[in-house]
Amino acid sequence: MFSDLERPPLDARFLSGRLVRPGSFWTQIDVLAETESTNAVVAAAASAGAPEGLVVAAEHQSSGRGRLGRTWTTPARSAVLMSALLRPTGVSPAHWPWLGLLVPLAVAAAVRRVGEIPALVKWPNDVLVEDRKLAGILLERIEGPAAVVGIGLNVTLREAEKPHPAATSLALEGAATTDRATVLAAVLRELSTRYQAWVAADGDPDTILPEYHELSATLGRSVRVELPDGTYLEGTARDLADDGRLIVDTADGPRPLAAGDVTHLRAG
Known part of the structure; x- marks a missing residue:
C-alpha cells in the first residue's frame, strides 16, 4: 500500500505497451526508483551504443541538474523526470541549437492537450503557466553525435x-489530469x-518557428537577461535569429544572445 495515494509509481510495462511498438520511434522505456540523474544514465547508455529512442524515467532524482549548474529537486513521485536519447546524425550542425527549442514546445503542447492549461515556452527551455515555472529542460550534446x-x-x-x-505544477494549476503516465x-x-519532422527537414527552423511564435x-x-559573464542587459525580446539565438532590442541596438537567464519584466 502506497504511503501517498496521490502519487502512485510509474509502471514501465504499461508505458512500454503504449509507446514501444513496431514502427514506433521510442525503442525502450525504463523506470528507476531513484537515480542521481537520468541524463547521466542515458549518457552512459549512449556511450555504450544504445540506439536512439531510449527513455529513462525516475521516481526521484537525488542530484538532478538544471541549466547553469542549478539543481532540480522534487518530492518522490511528484514529477515527470525523464531523459531521452536522440541521434540527429543527418541534421546539419548549424541546426542543432533548434533542438533545444523544439523540446519545450513538445512539453507545452502535451500539457495543453492533456492538462488543458495554457502552457507557454520561455526562451531558451522552460515551460510556464503565466510566469510560473512548470517544467525545465536540460539538453546535453555528447559523443556520437547524440543529444x-x-x-x-x-x-x-x-x-x-x-x-x-x-x-508551479499541474495540480496547482487545476489541470485536467495529474496522472503521470498520461502526461509522460x-x-x-x-x-x-x-x-x-525536424530531422526529415534537415533541422529546418521553419518546422519549429510558427508554433514557437504562437506559444x-x-x-x-x-526582458532582463543575465549573461554568462555575470553582466545584465535589458530590452525587448523581438525574435529568434537563424541559429535560434534570442534577438533583444536594447538601447544600444539589437543583441543576438546564444545563452542567458531571462527574466520577464512586467509592463509599467
Whole structure:
C-alpha cells in the first residue's frame, strides 16, 4: 500500500505497451526508483551504443541538474523526470541549437492537450503557466553525435513543497489530469512527432518557428537577461535569429544572445 495515494509509481510495462511498438520511434522505456540523474544514465547508455529512442524515467532524482549548474529537486513521485536519447546524425550542425527549442514546445503542447492549461515556452527551455515555472529542460550534446534531453515537469507538487515562489505544477494549476503516465506518454508522443519532422527537414527552423511564435511567452516581452559573464542587459525580446539565438532590442541596438537567464519584466 502506497504511503501517498496521490502519487502512485510509474509502471514501465504499461508505458512500454503504449509507446514501444513496431514502427514506433521510442525503442525502450525504463523506470528507476531513484537515480542521481537520468541524463547521466542515458549518457552512459549512449556511450555504450544504445540506439536512439531510449527513455529513462525516475521516481526521484537525488542530484538532478538544471541549466547553469542549478539543481532540480522534487518530492518522490511528484514529477515527470525523464531523459531521452536522440541521434540527429543527418541534421546539419548549424541546426542543432533548434533542438533545444523544439523540446519545450513538445512539453507545452502535451500539457495543453492533456492538462488543458495554457502552457507557454520561455526562451531558451522552460515551460510556464503565466510566469510560473512548470517544467525545465536540460539538453546535453555528447559523443556520437547524440543529444540527451532531460525533462523535469512538476505534476503533483503542492504549495508547501514549492522550491521557489515562482514554481508551479499541474495540480496547482487545476489541470485536467495529474496522472503521470498520461502526461509522460503525451510528452513523448508530441516530442517524437516534432523531432521526426525536424530531422526529415534537415533541422529546418521553419518546422519549429510558427508554433514557437504562437506559444512563446518571451517574444514581444520586455526582458532582463543575465549573461554568462555575470553582466545584465535589458530590452525587448523581438525574435529568434537563424541559429535560434534570442534577438533583444536594447538601447544600444539589437543583441543576438546564444545563452542567458531571462527574466520577464512586467509592463509599467
